[in-house]
Amino acid sequence: MNLPPMIAALRHHKAAVTLIALQVALTCAIVCNAIFLIASHAQRLHVSSGIEDDALVWARSSGLRRGDGADARARADLDALRHLPGVTAVAQVNTLPLMGNDWSADLGVTAGDAQPAVNGAALFLGTPSFLGTLGVRLVEGRDFHADEYVDYSPFDDTPAPPTAIVTRQLAAHLWPGQPALGQRVYIGAGSSQGALVVGVVADVARSAISGGTNDHDVLFLPVRTVAGPYALRVDPTHRDEVLRTLPAALIAQDADRIVTDREAFVDTVHRYFHDDRAMVWLLVTVVGSLLLVTALGILGLSSYWVHQRRRHIGVRRALGATRRSILTYFLAENMLVVGLGLAIGTCVAMWLNHWLGERYEVPRLPLSWLGIGALLLWAIGLVAVFGPARRAAAQPPMWVIRQ
Amino acid sequence: MLVYYVELAARSLRRTPVVTAFMVLAVGLGIGASMTMLTLVHVMQRDPVPGHSSELFYPQVEPRSATARTKDAEPPSQLTWIDATNLMRSRPDIEQALMVGGKVAVRPPQGQGMAFYAQARYTSGAFFHLFSVPFRHGGAWSREDDDMRAPVAVISRTLADRLFGDADPVGRSLRLEDTSLRIVGVMDTWQPSVQFYDLAPGGYRHADEVFVPLGTARQRALPTEGSIACWGSPDLDHLETTTCTWTQLWVRLRDAGERRDYLDFLRRYSLEQKAAGRFEREPNVRLRNLPEWLAYNRVVPGDVRLQTLLALGFLMVCLVNTVTLMLVRYQRRREEYGVRRALGAPRRAIFAQLIVESGLVGACGGAAGILLAVAGLWLVRSQPADYAHLASLDVGLLIATPLAATVLTILAGVFPAWRACTITPAHVLKLQ
Numbered sequence: 001m002n003l004p005p006m007i008a009a010l011r012h013h014k015a016a017v018t019l020i021a022l023q024v025a026l027t028c029a030i031v032c033n034a035i036f037l038i039a040s041h042a043q044r045l046h047v048s049s050g051i052e053d054d055a056l057v058w059a060r061s062s063g064l065r066r067g068d069g070a071d072a073r074a075r076a077d078l079d080a081l082r083h084l085p086g087v088t089a090v091a092q093v094n095t096l097p098l099m100g101n102d103w104s105a106d107l108g109v110t111a112g113d114a115q116p117a118v119n120g121a122a123l124f125l126g127t128p129s130f131l132g133t134l135g136v137r138l139v140e141g142r143d144f145h146a147d148e149y150v151d152y153s154p155f156d157d158t159p160a161p162p163t164a165i166v167t168r169q170l171a172a173h174l175w176p177g178q179p180a181l182g183q184r185v186y187i188g189a190g191s192s193q194g195a196l197v198v199g200v201v202a203d204v205a206r207s208a209i210s211g212g213t214n215d216h217d218v219l220f221l222p223v224r225t226v227a228g229p230y231a232l233r234v235d236p237t238h239r240d241e242v243l244r245t246l247p248a249a250l251i252a253q254d255a256d257r258i259v260t261d262r263e264a265f266v267d268t269v270h271r272y273f274h275d276d277r278a279m280v281w282l283l284v285t286v287v288g289s290l291l292l293v294t295a296l297g298i299l300g301l302s303s304y305w306v307h308q309r310r311r312h313i314g315v316r317r318a319l320g321a322t323r324r325s326i327l328t329y330f331l332a333e334n335m336l337v338v339g340l341g342l343a344i345g346t347c348v349a350m351w352l353n354h355w356l357g358e359r360y361e362v363p364r365l366p367l368s369w370l371g372i373g374a375l376l377l378w379a380i381g382l383v384a385v386f387g388p389a390r391r392a393a394a395q396p397p398m399w400v401i402r403q
Numbered sequence: 404m405l406v407y408y409v410e411l412a413a414r415s416l417r418r419t420p421v422v423t424a425f426m427v428l429a430v431g432l433g434i435g436a437s438m439t440m441l442t443l444v445h446v447m448q449r450d451p452v453p454g455h456s457s458e459l460f461y462p463q464v465e466p467r468s469a470t471a472r473t474k475d476a477e478p479p480s481q482l483t484w485i486d487a488t489n490l491m492r493s494r495p496d497i498e499q500a501l502m503v504g505g506k507v508a509v510r511p512p513q514g515q516g517m518a519f520y521a522q523a524r525y526t527s528g529a530f531f532h533l534f535s536v537p538f539r540h541g542g543a544w545s546r547e548d549d550d551m552r553a554p555v556a557v558i559s560r561t562l563a564d565r566l567f568g569d570a571d572p573v574g575r576s577l578r579l580e581d582t583s584l585r586i587v588g589v590m591d592t593w594q595p596s597v598q599f600y601d602l603a604p605g606g607y608r609h610a611d612e613v614f615v616p617l618g619t620a621r622q623r624a625l626p627t628e629g630s631i632a633c634w635g636s637p638d639l640d641h642l643e644t645t646t647c648t649w650t651q652l653w654v655r656l657r658d659a660g661e662r663r664d665y666l667d668f669l670r671r672y673s674l675e676q677k678a679a680g681r682f683e684r685e686p687n688v689r690l691r692n693l694p695e696w697l698a699y700n701r702v703v704p705g706d707v708r709l710q711t712l713l714a715l716g717f718l719m720v721c722l723v724n725t726v727t728l729m730l731v732r733y734q735r736r737r738e739e740y741g742v743r744r745a746l747g748a749p750r751r752a753i754f755a756q757l758i759v760e761s762g763l764v765g766a767c768g769g770a771a772g773i774l775l776a777v778a779g780l781w782l783v784r785s786q787p788a789d790y791a792h793l794a795s796l797d798v799g800l801l802i803a804t805p806l807a808a809t810v811l812t813i814l815a816g817v818f819p820a821w822r823a824c825t826i827t828p829a830h831v832l833k834l835q
Contacts, residue, residue, distance in 0.1 A: 016727065019723060257518075275706070300727065360709050
């Protein structure tokens with residue numbers, strides 16, 4: 001393909017070429033940033049809670065009585081909930097995966113070390129049999145023993161529980177390449193009293209995830225009481241019934257309370273990802289519409305060019321140009337114009353990403369995404385021009401001679 | 404003449420239904436998306452106290468110790484109890500309200516259902532006049548009630564309806580937590596677009612329903628809820644004396660002079676406190692009025708602003724696309740214009756006719772845009788976001804959408820129309 005005559009021909013259409021290149025450049029700048037945002041939101045959507053979502057129901061209740069006896073009342077509540085039909089296990093926990101209420105602490109691997117081995121791991125505290133209630137899968141070691149549940153809160157000076165269980169990811173972050181069982185983990189920088197790791201469980205998502213590498217850094221600690229929701233393991237077929245009867249059961253236990261929330265855990269997970277899902281759909285719609293508009297713009301312009309140059313095409317065909325060479329001419333011309341737009345567009349995309357990053361906490365756009373966006377637009381440009389180009393190639397040379 | 408041009412334009416557009424439909428759709432999509440987002444941003448930024456929001460000021464001082472970690476050069480966004488009460492007491496001449504957020508368990512009158520939580524605000528009686536809160540029954544409590552820590556409360560209309568139905572509840576008792584207060588007023592529906600007076604718990608949260616004098620609430624240990632920022636070694640059980648900022652003060656200053664005076668007063672206060680050894684840093688004070696305070700806090704969430712930019716970017720691409728398509732369209736009909744020019748039509752006439760044609764495309768695009776904006780706002784409303792309820796159609800949108808679409812499309816059509824009418828008739832006709 002001979003470029004100089006093609007460029008010379010395009011010189012006659014400065015306005016149209018500029019407009020199409022401008023449109024491609026704008027589309028490219030927006031699309032590159034948008035698909036990168038889609039990817040980063042979609043990445044979060046892939047995170048699974050790591051527990052059995054459809055067998056879990058939770059409820060939160062606040063007692064209105066002041067004074068002592070809160071622990072005893074919580075235990076009475078748990079007893080009442082345990083006897084609901086369809087409920088197989090209950091426990092009180094500080095938080096649940098993907099609930100959006102993260103408790104975190106720095107963890108050390110040597111006593112008194114001020115330098116934490118893991119920054120900001122999530123703490124999951126629960127009353128007896130909470131691992132079984134959540135449906136966490138033990139892969140090594142054992143569950144907590146009944147006598148290991150102690151009075152503990154990360155917010156005061158009480159000593160840490162004697163034992164702890166870690167997720168596989170946390171184990172790998174705390175003791176890379178070493179077995180985690182039998183190690184001691186120290187909660188809080190400089191802590192001198194460690195908890196013995198007695199079990200390793202399959203990865204569980206923390207309460208608030210960021211899409212980073214520490215979304216499954218969870219430390220499970222056995223406690224006697226903790227302020228937080230009641231978790232109920234239910235037979236999935238009885239889930240709605242349990243949700244319905246649960247407030248009455250709690251109120252029958254003690255009416256001086258407010259049952260503030262109750263929800264099937266599947267809905268909690270669904271809600272947690274709602275904004276990401278909405279953003280992905282919005283961006284996909286916008287990217288789709290943008291590509292469509294741009295494709296139709298290219299289609300409109302190329303049809304016109306083909307129409308306008310039917311005389312030249314006829315002459316070239318009569319002089320021996322093959323259909324193929326006419327087709328390639330239009331495809332190449334399109335690639336040239338779109339390429340010009342993309343060259344400008346990728347620069348604008350990078351600038352736009354930088355500008356957005358300063359204002360909206362948009363992460364840095366990796367160069368590979370620019371390539372993906374550019375290739376996508378190039379392909380769309382070719383698809384759009386293919387129809388008119390084929391029509392041009394199919395035009396019989398006789399047509400011009402007859403004119 | 405205009406009617407004739409419109410008729411010509413309609414006829415010409417009907418000749419190419421696919422291209423026309425596409426141009427209308429592109430303009431409609433761009434305009435619809437942009438208007439949806441602009442409406443949302445507009446209602447989210449609507450003046451919460453129409454009339455005198457620029458007279459309401461939010462003073463800030465810097466009480467933190469020299470060693471405390473600070474994010475930037477700004478003083479904390481709230482006041483300590485000590486500073487807030489000092490500032491209030493030193494300027495009794497000013498209309499002002501001190502406040503703290505709370506959440507209380509409301510117990511309905513005997514035998515009428517279960518207790519529930521309501522958002523509360525513990526504040527001064529001046530709150531209601533300061534923010535022009537309308538009343539349905541009764542009114543605000545007095546300054547004496549503030550001083551005496553009187554057991555009184557003002558409730559929202561929704562709460563009154565929930566607890567007492569249609570009856571006027573003024574004078575009846577309101578059971579909160581373990582205490583009981585006398586209702587002195589019921590607010591009429593008051594829905595400022597933003598819960599501007601305390602932005603920390605989220606500007607678009609549900610409205611407060613129970614209002615209690617601050618002294619009364621503290622004396623009766625009603626639970627507080629809101630942001631508490633501390634330094635040093637705070638004692639959270641004694642918030643009144645500890646090193647935490649957790650209260651908000653709003654003052655009304657009627658002109659620039661009063662504003663200057665109050666700013667001087669804040670600086671003097673900081674210097675006095677430093678001399679007395681309570682403050683360790685140099686005076687660092689701020690006095691923003693309500694609009695400035697909202698702008699500084701960027702109340703509109705980043706996601707919404709990002710989506711607005713996206714919509715505007717989309718509109719821009721659609722407009723560039725329209726320019727291209729019009730250029731192509733008018734170039735294709737050069738012969739027609741050539742003949743008309745040769746028959747004596749001035750350039751002006753052809754230009755005007757093409758502009759009318761662009762305008763017609765724009766108007767149709769605007770109509771499509773309204774439908775899309777209505778659908779878009781409905782979609783926003785069905786989201787669980789806390790600002791979703793604000794997304795509603797207004798008259799401004801109904802007027803602005805077709806207007807914007809028409810004007811923008813006419814602008815997009817200027818260059819193609821100019822190109823089309825500058826062709827030399829002889830040149831075109833020779834080619835025929």
